[in-house]
Amino acid sequence: MKKNKPKYNQIIEAAVEVIAENGYHASQVSKIAKKAGVADGTIYLYFKNKEDILISVFEEKMGQFINHITEAIQNKNNANEKLYELIQLHFSQLSKDPHLAVVTQLELRQSNPELRLEINNVLKPYLTVIDSIVQEGMKEGIFRNSLNIPLVRQMIFGTLDETVTNWVMKERKYQLIEQAKEVHTLLTEGLTLS
Amino acid sequence: MKKNKPKYNQIIEAAVEVIAENGYHASQVSKIAKKAGVADGTIYLYFKNKEDILISVFEEKMGQFINHITEAIQNKNNANEKLYELIQLHFSQLSKDPHLAVVTQLELRQSNPELRLEINNVLKPYLTVIDSIVQEGMKEGIFRNSLNIPLVRQMIFGTLDETVTNWVMKERKYQLIEQAKEVHTLLTEGLTLS
Amino acid sequence: MKKNKPKYNQIIEAAVEVIAENGYHASQVSKIAKKAGVADGTIYLYFKNKEDILISVFEEKMGQFINHITEAIQNKNNANEKLYELIQLHFSQLSKDPHLAVVTQLELRQSNPELRLEINNVLKPYLTVIDSIVQEGMKEGIFRNSLNIPLVRQMIFGTLDETVTNWVMKERKYQLIEQAKEVHTLLTEGLTLS
């Protein structure tokens, strides 16, 4: 298994840094190789091509991201608490790794459509987690029964994603995590005064 | 005024089509010129460089998009109706111009950070429209008084954007506009059963 | 006769200025047209192509240059005085027109070999003047009888040319004309202490 080889991880970490620092289009393979401390050719012993590095970066990082969230919400008692925990962890994990935040919110979106499909595949488990929370909430009678799950998922993910992107674009000048509570309220209560 | 010159518009229209069909990075200037029926050099009489074409495409198209919405919501009586109208028009306008939808939701996001800043500038008036609807809703007592406007704006825009992107990525196999009602309800009522 | 038309001269004068200011390779036809106050296309009513402008500039300016010298030396009594007058006028005329000096000493040399042949043709009358001075000096018994005329011509022209080029490259920080006497002595007396 490639993943246990040290160079594989060296290259992944180097790629995140190089892309965050230079942007996607200025991230030449040779730059990543240099930062990783390996020869250009060595990259191709571990990755099929440049795109494969990108996909792998996303798989590795997003895998951890999702695993962390999945585990954490298991301890929560109901859908509401689980949603809140998800929001908090989504924000806190990206807050802690600014390089990764820049890469996921800005640079990775510059890739071509084929790569986008791959990225969506990696994202799928995360979206499934959201779906299951919504479903659970409906079952528990906490959320309205008539919810269109894919639509709700798009609202939740779209809101979180947009919020993080804004924070990255504002150069992280405020505390993202402080917005978790309000975002949760907005999603659950909506705009209307009841 | 350049904008009245027919070639300017020919090139804009050709660019939208070429980018939608081939993707941003496979859209050579020569391809755009050919589709527009002009010489390569002619492009540079109307646009500073390739990036300028992209920016101009977005300015032109988004300008119309925003103007249309701004006018339409003026006739509505309250914030709720205005928000609904905005959602409907956001969806219907992109539904009617699939090329444009592909460009705005996928291809334009592949651009570099400088271009992203430009794009954000163009988007600003739209975000301001959303803000003013929220503010009006609070004043009218329709929306909760304590709303954090930037956050609400991110929820609304994030939700619409994610919904359209999903529709584009699913290759527009369903009617986007049919989701307007539900999206509106989700945004205003939230998830919670009250 | 084209030469009497005002636009012809406007373009010639504009070309000298533009080339002196921007250098040969940054002197686009459109820049010359703009400085001359005519349309790009108008240039081609008076000149066959860009190279023809260059050649004409040289013909016009060098023609005056040579005529002036030819006339002036007629009043001199012997070859020695004629040579001195030639040196003085060569230096003084280029001193008075720094734009022209830059063009003849630096920019015109950047042209291609075909143009160089043309330039040599224009220069021929000047070289002939030098030849005749040398011949006269030999006949008068002032110069040595055994002189190889082409070689002497190359020494005289080469020395003057190199001297002017150095002065231009040193950004004309000293008085070129003050060197006329010494140059004349060097050419006639040589280096040797007799």
Next chain:
Amino acid sequence: MKKNKPKYNQIIEAAVEVIAENGYHASQVSKIAKKAGVADGTIYLYFKNKEDILISVFEEKMGQFINHITEAIQNKNNANEKLYELIQLHFSQLSKDPHLAVVTQLELRQSNPELRLEINNVLKPYLTVIDSIVQEGMKEGIFRNSLNIPLVRQMIFGTLDETVTNWVMKERKYQLIEQAKEVHTLLTEGLTLS
């Protein structure tokens, strides 16, 4: 050290030939690469850009040229003999390498002002050699004591340069080296019959 790498020299030699045959402006990088038997991209492993090839050609070739002359005149007994040796070697070295002669006398002069400055720097040691010969001749009492050294240098270099240029432009139809004696006499004795 790059200079020992065979490809570096292959490219330099190819550049001299291609420029001599096609002229500076018709010497595409791809043509030089082909003649050198390397890929286009390889050029850029050894040279910063096209201009850098030119500068390097001049540095390499002129360096050898100057070294050769500097060494040879050390064995000569006085300034007069040294000057004669310099003239002979200046002529003979360019005679032996017609490609180089074309490049130095014609093509290199087509370059832009920045490159010209570089060329002047490379030439400086040669001019210094000339200066020191003149100075020595004055000290030895062979040359007149009152000589203006920069001016003498301009006469000597200007004469040699013009002589070589004429020979190149006449397509080398005569033996340049046969003129060395006469040129030396002209420079030392001048025109005047004493």
Next chain:
DNA sequence: AATGAATGAGCTTTCATTCAT
């Protein structure tokens, strides 16, 4: 005679990928 919008050929340079060592 004059205009100037339009043309389109032409070239340097980058960089992902390969392969001999």
Next chain:
DNA sequence: TATGAATGAAAGCTCATTCAT
């Protein structure tokens, strides 16, 4: 495994020249 020198395809942009008005 690992290296890194070498490859070569690919594309944005300029500008001399033309020609319809």
